């Protein structure tokens with residue numbers, strides 16, 4: 485039986501991390517360290533964990549923290565606590581932009597300044613920096629100064645998708661938490677609970693989520709991103725039947741649009757789809773995720789050779805790795821599109 489929603493903090497899963505962090509925020513606890521780094525894939529729960537920790541640290545209740553009731557908890561829920569600061573990547577005009585923005589030096593200067601001030605209401609100054617992998621060099625260097633000589637009342641929480649993208653000097657100054665994908669059953673159960681989703685929706689979303697509860701919740705909240713998946717699947721099916729010229733034209737469009745998050749989301753969708761095709765070919769139907777498109781899965785499984793599907797999956801994995809290290813995007817995507825399996829016409 486999957487365990488239910490975490491009993492101590494309002495967080496689904498990642499119990500081990502809550503078990504380590506929650507006692508630090510209790511009045512009787514040893515108190516927090518200066519810096520924490522939460523690692524893991526997008527929408528796995530890093531920010532929820534970091535912000536809940538901050539809320540617990542600033543909570544004024546004597547018992548279980550965060551209490552969710554006190555003035556401090558209320559302010560944190562609106563992100564307007566005077567002792568908490570959220571720093572996010574921004575575009576050149578300073579607007580928050582987590583998809584393509586950067587953490588720039590002026591934000592780091594604000595952190596240095598903030599860290600020198602005494603807390604106004606609570607015991608701590610809580611500074612939360614989202615997506616530290618999007619820091620430019622001057623941001624990272626300024627931040628290191630704060631990490632090297634932190635004031636006693638400062639607690640920094642950082643999030644990033646991959647430690648390999650960070651300066652080792654930043655990682656070594658933080659206590660790190662690697663958040664792992666959650667079991668499908670836990671996500672399904674939590675989505676169904678409190679009527680967030682119907683049983684059918686919960687089952688599908690849990691399977692497609694790759695263990696990321698935040699992703700599943702985002703699909704429920706935002707019908708646009710769900711429609712995006714449908715559109716992306718349809719364009720994939722069309723591409724399998726498209727000419728080489730059409731495939732290369734698609735590759736050009738994709739590489740000219742510099743939204744990395746969008747690109748990696750699309751590649752993840754393709755990986756999920758062809759993995760399901762392979763599972764269908766190998767008689768492992770129960771393990772498939774795209775269970776709302778079974779006829780199309782059957783069709784691709786019958787029409788493509790297992791070798792083509794395996795080769796394509798292998799190339800997908802390799803190219804995704806290249807793209808993360810900014811090899812020529814356009815060339816890498818051309819190679820990928822030309823290897824996309826082409827189902828034989830049935831009939």
Ligand SMILES: [Zn+2]
Nearest residue numbers: 543551554557
């Ligand atoms: Zn509280």
